Amino acid sequence: MTGTGNIVAALPFPTAAKPKLADSQLRDNLRRATHTIRDKRLRTVAELPEWERLRLAGAAIKDDVLARLPELLVEFEAAATAAGATVHWARDAAEACGIAVDLALSTGTREVVKIKSMATQEIGLNEALEAVGITPIETDLAELIVQLAGDTPSHILVPAIHYNRHQIRELFARRMPGVDLDALTDDPAALAEAARRHLRARFFSARVAISGANFAIAETGTLVVVESEGNGRMCLTLPETLISVVGVEKILPTVRDLDVFLQLLPRSSTGERMNPYTSAWTGVTPGDGPQQVHVILVDNGRSDVLADPVGRQALRCIRCSACLNVCPVYERVGGHAYGSVYPGPIGAILSPQLSGAGANATLPFASTLCGACFEACPVRIDIPEVLVHLRQEIVAAAGATPERAAMRAAAWVLRDRRRYSAALRAARRFAAPLRLVGRPDAVRHLPWPLTRWSASRDTPLPARETFREWWSRERA
Amino acid sequence: MNARDEVLTRLRAARPSGAVTVSRDYDPPAPDGTDLVELLTDRLLDYRATVRRCDAAALPTVLASLLTDASVVVVPPGLPSAWLGGTDVAQLTDDGGLTPGQLDLPGAVVVTGCAIACARTGTIILDAGPDQGRRVLTLVPDRHICVVRVDQVVYGIPEALSRLTDPTRPLTMISGPSATSDIELNRVEGVHGPRHLTIILLLP
Amino acid sequence: MRIALFITCVNDLVFPGTGRAVVRILERLGHTVDFPPEQTCCGQAHANSGYRAEAMPLVRRFVDTFAGYDAIVTPSGSCTAMVREAYPRLAAGDHGLAAQVAAVAPRVFELSELLVDVLGVTDVGAHFPHRVTYHPTCHGLRMLHLGDKPERLLRAVGGIELTELPGADECCGFGGTFALKNAGVSAAMLADKCDAACGTGADFLAAADNSCLAHIGGGLSRRDGPRAIHYAEILAATKEDS
Secondary structure (H helix, E strand, C coil): CCCCCCCCCCCCCCHHHHHCCCCHHHHHHHHHHHHHHHHHHHHHHHHCCCCCHHHHHHHHHHHHHHHHHHHHHHHHHHHHHHHCCEEEEEEEEHHHHHHHHHHHHHCCCCCECCCCHHHHHHHHHHHHHHHCCCCCCCHHHHHHHHHHCCCCCCCCCCCCCCHHHHHHHHHHHHCCCCCCCCCCCCCHHHHHHEEEEEEHCCCCCCEEECCCEEEEEECCEEEEEEEECCCHHHHHHCCCCCEEEEEEEHHHHCHHHHHHHHHHHHHHCCCCCCCCEEEEECCCCCCCCCCCEEEEEEEECCCHHHHCCCHHHHCCCCCCHHHHHHHHHHHCCCCCCHHCCHHHHHHEEEEEEEHCCCCCHHHCCCCCCCCHHHCCCCCCCHHHHHHHHHHHHHHHHHHHHHHHHHHHHHHHCCCCHHHHHHHHHHHHHHHHHHHCCCCCCEEEECCCCCCHHHHHCCCCCCCCCCCHHHHHHHHH | CCHHHHHHHHHHHHCCCCCCCCCCCCCCCCCCCHHHHHHHHHHHHHHEEEEEECCCHHHHHHHHHCCCCEEEEEEECCHHHHHHCCEEEEEEEEECCCHHHHHCCEEEEEECCEEEEECCCCCECCCCCCCCCCHHHCCCCCCEEEEHHHHHHEEHHHHHCCCCCCCCCEEEEEECCCCCCCCCCCCCCCCCCCEEEEEEEEEE | EEEEEEHHHHHHHHHHHHHHHHHHHHCCCCCEECCCCCCCCCHHHHCCCCCCHHHHHHHHHHHHCCCCCEEEEECCCHHHHHHHHHHHHHCCCHHHHHHHHHHHHEEEEEHHHHHHCCCCCCCCCEEECCCEEEECCHHHHHHHCCCCHHHHHHCCCCCCCECCCCCCCCEEEEEEEHHHHHHHHHHHHHHHHHHHHHHHHCEEEEEECCCHHHHHHHHHHCCCCCCCEHHHHHHHCCCCCC
């Protein structure tokens, strides 16, 4: 059963990318932010001589989890239940939203505070809450920026990466209720202060919080949230009811396994040695934190991903976004071009797998296969390998296309030495008159559909003599 | 079939076969000559925390000097009473009933101990022990002063986690004051959690 | 040592000078180079675009053609990576083919690997009195892990002035059919690469892959920037040429 929710691109990637490429402010913002974080990541990763061993361990732990997932989920459920939590299961986005909405409605609350969570974005929980008259308040600074702008996130870790400080200041000045305009400059510290004032009363009055989880520990039934600002701690500590939406692949077998991921995640995501705050809670602790604790375990296409021997490595993902920050394609267009809540290289392999064949068919082609994502991935997801694998499925499903006909014809020529040599000779002869009309070794304009190439670059002409002609003349 | 059974059935059918071995060779010992207290201090200063060092005899004086601007000091139930012997700032001891509003008073400072500290990452781990109290105590006040005994300082994250007596207690790992990287991916200190973190390293 | 040259289809047709340069370098070092005429294309464009079935005959053809050589040298990082990294995956499930691939693929070397790792040479006796900047190409950098081997070879060239390319490890935006399917993004990446190259003040931009170079060079030829050149052609040049 395929996944549903905010994981399907409405437009083909090249179409969605076009206006982004034309937005020079956006490109400046993305370039500055991604390069800042890239350099930081390299510095802090270089501090750990055991980094490669950590990556191998991280990948192995996740592979072990995938091999034992049903047993580990049952173990998690038992431990969390014993600790006072209520565990729910959801097949897809609609079912997960239904459970969360019912739980929120049963408290009688009109608003919920939220910790940034990819799982809740994926299932479209905010929309589902709004539909029943409950206001979701995003409390992460970047999510707040996006929510105030009426925009959608464009990055896994930093949803507002496409805004710079000046734009955020303007947004706060126009949209943040009760903001102190005199104190509001475009200094990031002043912007953070404005967010603090804006949200503080909300934290204190909220009765229900909604979170995701970075990790769910089977052995103990513990959930872990990794964050920076303290908005997560506010949500995890102050309200009476906590609802956590957790993808089934977030399981770790034991507390010990956290030691790998608490080293891999911060250095890969924000480039810090450690994020400011990590919270771990196990069910209900009397007198400390929420006394009603719910966990919703969500499949939403993950079991389909698990069934694919090549593609399943995408389920190792810990949502660090290192692959986005190093991706040359992401850097030029930002997250919105990918359509799904999962942008960048990981999105290009995760979204099509979650949504199933047919949807998101242009995403696996939105890569040069440059390999920067694989190199940066803390759990060694070979994203280029999965991209190529998904391309195979997509072209197979597409049936007879002009591209397939061209590829077939080329393969037919290349399969035979005589056909190949003849084709080379023909190409060389065809090029000869072109030398007379233009420059001797290159042409500026090509006919359609190759105009897509020649719009930006000159094209070298075939040489006057192929290599094999030279060889047989000189050496054979 | 209910959702639970259906999800589990699907996962059983889909999962890979074969056991996976995890190599646990990722935890190097501290390099020879590593001074854990120096390393922890370096990391904390990098996060723009304030760091002080003193011995047990000097602790009340040091704490008193740090509390001169405080309006009220929030105290977990099991904090050693001698620690605050040098200050006459009003104390608010948590009996489990302090509200966020009480903790949010301007000038409120919370003083706690900790469970363990990790030098390599500059991380203080709280496990809601008696000298740390409920999570809310170290969250709402704008300033957190945490006393770390030198024997609580370990090198890396693996050792830090292994030393926790009960990982099912509410855990809070703190690495510097509240911060955000959400604006242009640069770290800026101070959002919702305490904007000022002071660590007192308690020497033997 | 029996060394075979795998010229690659793009070089055979468009950049035969690169192949001649490889032959010249190796012969100057006292080696004999063979050119098995049955060779055509490694199938990279097919495989990377999702046409696995169309690529398979080319995989078979490659391992048949090059069986029995001690070393197969190719002046292309991406074609080397295709054979060494992708062939084992493509052949998995076909025991006979997988065995052939396992025998041939590890003996396929990008030029700098053959020179530095196999033959133990960094000074190939070249002379090239120009200012050169080097773009490492993605496959060379991240799949083959060539490291600084090409630059070590270039540094030993007489008269050369090597200058660093800012953002050298970033993809140029070629990516095979990517340049057509996502022409806008490809052009944006190319523009940034050309900006960086022009900023170096170099006379030449060298790389280990003529497909990337055709893309970068095609962009540079519309500006007053460095000329694109395969680094084999620099290593082949001597004092008599200049």
